[in-house]
Amino acid sequence: MTFKMFWELFQNPIFQITIRSLHISGTATLLSTFWSLPLGMFIGLKSFPGKQFVKGIFNTLLGVPTVALGLILYLLLSTSGPLGFLDLYLTPQAMIIGQALLVTPIVVSLATSAVESVDPKIQDLAKTLGASEVEASLAVLRESMGGIVLAIVASFNRAIAELGVALAVGRNIKGTTQVLTTVIAMEVERPNIEYSIQLVIILLAIVFTVTILTNLLQRRIT
Amino acid sequence: MRWLIKLKDVTKRYGKITALDSVSLEVREKEILTVLGPNGSGKTTMLKIMASIDEPTSGEVFFDGEKVNNGNRGNVRKRSTMVFQKTTLFNTTVYKNVAYGLKLRGYSKEETDEKVKEALELVKLVGYENRHAKKLSGGEQQRVSLARALVLNTKLLLLDEPTANLDPKNVSIIEETISRVNRDFNTTIVMATHNMFQAETLTSRVAVLLGGKMGEIGMPREILRGPSIDLASFARLENVFSGSSKILREGTSIIEVDDGIEVEAAVRQSGKVTVFVRPEDIIVTKSRLFSSARNVFRGKIVEVSDFESVVRLRVDVGKEFVVQITKRSFVEMKLNVGSTVFLAFKASSVHLV
Numbered sequence: 001m002t003f004k005m006f007w008e009l010f011q012n013p014i015f016q017i018t019i020r021s022l023h024i025s026g027t028a029t030l031l032s033t034f035w036s037l038p039l040g041m042f043i044g045l046k047s048f049p050g051k052q053f054v055k056g057i058f059n060t061l062l063g064v065p066t067v068a069l070g071l072i073l074y075l076l077l078s079t080s081g082p083l084g085f086l087d088l089y090l091t092p093q094a095m096i097i098g099q100a101l102l103v104t105p106i107v108v109s110l111a112t113s114a115v116e117s118v119d120p121k122i123q124d125l126a127k128t129l130g131a132s133e134v135e136a137s138l139a140v141l142r143e144s145m146g147g148i149v150l151a152i153v154a155s156f157n158r159a160i161a162e163l164g165v166a167l168a169v170g171r172n173i174k175g176t177t178q179v180l181t182t183v184i185a186m187e188v189e190r191p192n193i194e195y196s197i198q199l200v201i202i203l204l205a206i207v208f209t210v211t212i213l214t215n216l217l218q219r220r221i222t
Numbered sequence: 223m224r225w226l227i228k229l230k231d232v233t234k235r236y237g238k239i240t241a242l243d244s245v246s247l248e249v250r251e252k253e254i255l256t257v258l259g260p261n262g263s264g265k266t267t268m269l270k271i272m273a274s275i276d277e278p279t280s281g282e283v284f285f286d287g288e289k290v291n292n293g294n295r296g297n298v299r300k301r302s303t304m305v306f307q308k309t310t311l312f313n314t315t316v317y318k319n320v321a322y323g324l325k326l327r328g329y330s331k332e333e334t335d336e337k338v339k340e341a342l343e344l345v346k347l348v349g350y351e352n353r354h355a356k357k358l359s360g361g362e363q364q365r366v367s368l369a370r371a372l373v374l375n376t377k378l379l380l381l382d383e384p385t386a387n388l389d390p391k392n393v394s395i396i397e398e399t400i401s402r403v404n405r406d407f408n409t410t411i412v413m414a415t416h417n418m419f420q421a422e423t424l425t426s427r428v429a430v431l432l433g434g435k436m437g438e439i440g441m442p443r444e445i446l447r448g449p450s451i452d453l454a455s456f457a458r459l460e461n462v463f464s465g466s467s468k469i470l471r472e473g474t475s476i477i478e479v480d481d482g483i484e485v486e487a488a489v490r491q492s493g494k495v496t497v498f499v500r501p502e503d504i505i506v507t508k509s510r511l512f513s514s515a516r517n518v519f520r521g522k523i524v525e526v527s528d529f530e531s532v533v534r535l536r537v538d539v540g541k542e543f544v545v546q547i548t549k550r551s552f553v554e555m556k557l558n559v560g561s562t563v564f565l566a567f568k569a570s571s572v573h574l575v
Contacts, residue, residue, distance in 0.1 A: 121310040127275045128304040128380075129323035129370065132296055139322075143313055 018202055021179040024092050024166075025159035028099035033152055036104050040111025040151070045123075045140065055112060061105035066164025073098045074168040090171055095179070098165035103155035110154060114147025115140060146218050153214045157207050223250045226378055226410045227272055227302075232281035234267050241267040243434040244281070249378075254404050254411040256421040256442075259431035265414035266307065268431065269380045272412060273304040286377065300327070302378035303371040307386055307414075309363045316342070316358070316366050317351040323374045341373035344399050360531050361392025368396060372403055379403065381413040385420065389532040389548050390502045397424060421445075460544040461499040462575065467492050474516070474569050483541045486516040487572035496575040501534060501546035503571040507564045508555060515566035519543070523561045526552075537565055 009015055043054060075081050077089045088094040118140050126139035141148065163181040170177030172186055180203045187196040225248040234242040242264045249255050249272075259265050270276035271283060274295045283290040285298045303323070312319050320338045329337070342348045345365040350358070355366050364384065371379060381400070385393040401424060403409045415421060421428050421442055428445040430437035438445055465479040469492050477485045477495060487497055505511075510518060521539030533552040535545045543565055557563065 119310055121306060121308065122312070124270070124275050124304075125306065125310045125312075126322075127299060128273050128302075129374065130300040130326045135326060139312070 014198065014202070016175075017178050017180055017183055017199070018206075020092070021160055021181075021203075022206070024095050024179060025099055025156055028096045028159050029103060029152060029156040031096060032100040032103045032107055032155060036107035037111055037148065040108045041115050041137065041141065043108070044112040044115025044144075045137065055109070058105045058108045058112070062109055064102070064105070066102060066162045067168070068164070069098065069102055070164035070166075070168030073101075073165060077169055089169060090173060090177060092170070092177055094169040095166050095177060098169050099159040099162065102162060102165055103159050106155045106158060107151045110151030111144075111148055114144035114151065117147065118143040149214055149218060153210055156210060160206060161203065223253075225249060226251045226286060227412075228284040229268070229271070229278075230282040230284070232268075232271060232278045232283065234264075234271065234276070235279045241434055242271070242278070245431075245434070245436045247429060247436060247439070249410060249412055250427075252404070252408045252410055253427060254400070254413065254425040256425040256428045257412065257414045257431050258416070258418070258421055258428055258445075259414070260416070263431045264434040265431055266382050267434075269304055269382050269412065269414055272378070273302050273380050274299040275304070301376055302380060303374050303376045304380040305364075305367050305371045305382065305384055307383040309360070309367050311355040311363060311366060313356060314354070315351065316347065316353050316355050319355045319366055320370045320373050322370065327374075337373050338369075341369040344372055344402065345369045346395055361388045361395075364388060364392065365395060365399075368399060372399070375407060375409075377410060379409050379411045381411065383415055384413065385415075385417065387532070390546075391548075392531070393502075400424060460501050461504075462496060463498070463541065464494065464496045467495045477572075479541060481540045483519070483539065485572055486569045487574070488569040489572070489574055491574065497572050498575055499543070499567055499571055499573070501544045503567050504543065504545045505566045506535070506537075506545055506547055506551070506555070506557075507566065508562075510564050511566055513566060514568065516569040517572070518564055518566045520562065520564050523557060523559050523563060526557075526559055535563075537563060539565060 043051065073094070074089075076083045077086070077094055078084060079089060081089075088097070122140055122143055123136045126136040131139060161181065163185055166172075166177070166179050166182050167185070170179070170182065172178050172182035180199050184196050184199045184203070187193075187199070227249045229245055229247045232242055232245045233240065245264070245268060247268075257265050257268065267276065271278055274283075274285075274290060277295070285301065288294065288298070290298050312322060317338055320341055321334050324334045324337055338351070339348065342350065345368050347362065347365055347369060350362070350366075355363065358366065368384065384400070385396050388396070397420065400411060400413070404411055413420075413425070425442060427439060428442050429439040430445060463477070463479040463483075463485060465477045465485075467475045467477045467487070469475050469490050470486075473488075473490060475487050475489055475491055475495075477487055477497060479485055485497065485499075505515065510520070519539035521537045521543070523535050524538045524542070525536035527534045528549070531549055532546055533549050535547065535557070537543045537545055545565060
């Protein structure tokens with residue numbers, strides 16, 4: 001009985017689309033964090049010529065329209081594009097890469113300001129208590145954890161809610177690249193309003209749950 | 223006597239600014255050395271170089287017989303700790319703050335628990351383990367910083383104005399802890415301060431740093447009792463008065479400061495003298511007290527400055543006095559600019575410069 005219930009749930013298209021959305025946007029956020037967090041920390045901690053310029057670029061990119069990035073990625077990845085040989089067009093992987101690029105400025109900018117808001121003496125403090133350079137940077141990271149978590153959550157929310165990139169490189173193919181936003185857009189066109197509303201509720205529920213969990217987590221770590 | 227740390231012709235430049243100019247200094251094992259100097263004289267820079275968290279632009283540093291270089295700086299760093307003037311705390315509990323350095327050194331949970339408890343006992347903060355460090359009062363926060371340094375039991379302890387802007391209770395706990403670790407654990411201590419009184423009572427030697435250059439080094443008596451009017455002004459001594467002194471029959475002296483103010487001092491010296499009264503030694507009352515204090519003045523508050531747990535008042539009694547009281551007293555007495563108050567201090571609180 002229980003197994004049957006699970007099987008039915010698993011077969012349910014709404015469930016599959018939701019899981020795919022979580023998977024693609026979650027992976028994209030993690031992937032982006034992998035390069036954006038060290039970059040944000042570097043910009044926040046070090047002083048180098050052109051630092052303000054670099055920060056300005058990332059702040060400007062915060063507002064990049066998803067359709068613009070989607071179009072660029074389409075031109076690069078589509079079969080006739082310069083990176084067409086990678087066979088990424090119309091795959092979840094292309095969507096992951098696209099969303100990871102989309103949220104990079106968010107993680108970099110928010111992580112930079114989180115790190116910059118930490119008392120600059122924390123590094124000296126960690127060092128005088130015996131920390132190496134790396135351990136001292138980790139101490140700063142720990143102090144800025146509230147802001148870093150916020151950066152990651154904001155990125156995830158932006159990724160799961162975006163449409164432009166997912167549509168441009170995924171094209172809403174049933175069973176492979178359909179995600180919540182692309183299906184909603186398509187069903188509204190049809191018009192299949194009731195189904196769209198169900199999906200919108202799920203999307204909002206995900207965004208709200210993630211935000212609430214983050215708030216609870218932030219209260220625990222600070 | 224053996225030295226623990228030695229600076230040889232150390233110069234430190236930040237861009238065009240020279241913070242330290244060819245400073246040489248030997249700190250002896252087990253001593254408390256005070257570095258006296260005004261703001262911007264290079265005290266903090268010197269301590270940071272001693273703590274191996276900053277490097278000299280030129281010159282050499284030797285720690286425990288070993289020349290400090292890029293290869294061993296990380297290692298040497300672990301044998302000293304510095305407490306900063308502006309209290310810096312990790313955004314977590316008191317326990318985790320104090321345990322940070324122990325964790326880096328790989329101590330077990332049991333050892334860490336025990337050492338943290340001992341350190342908190344020293345600074346009288348047992349029971350505060352699970353409190354959030356940043357929610358404590360200014361004085362308690364500085365005591366957490368001190369415990370966090372003491373727990374490591376390093377050979378060298380560097381203190382950058384550890385009692386600046388604290389109330390008298392916290393100052394005395396910190397001063398007591400400093401002398402105790404020096405006495406019981408033979409910790410060598412270098413302390414930067416403005417406070418001449420601390421330099422005199424706590425330390426074995428005093429070094430004067432002026433404009434990044436090392437001045438006199440010697441016993442507190444030699445340095446502080448000399449012709450040191452300059453020293454008094456740079457050490458930001460407040461309530462410094464000059465006047466002519468007459469010895470009274472009772473054994474004290476009466477000093478006629480200008481503007482008709484007379485101060486009685488428990489010293490026997492006649493002629494021209496300069497004296498000072500520490501702001502925290504002056505009692506503030508709203509009415510005239512019948513007490514043993516030989517000096518009582520009536521005046522008006524002309525300025526109030528707030529320093530977290532203490533308040534500094536500038537009181538005009540014909541001559542301006544700076545007085546330090548706790549914030550609680552300030553609130554309870556409902557004082558403000560313009561309030562009339564009485565200042566009282568004992569003849570023995572008047573010190574000769």
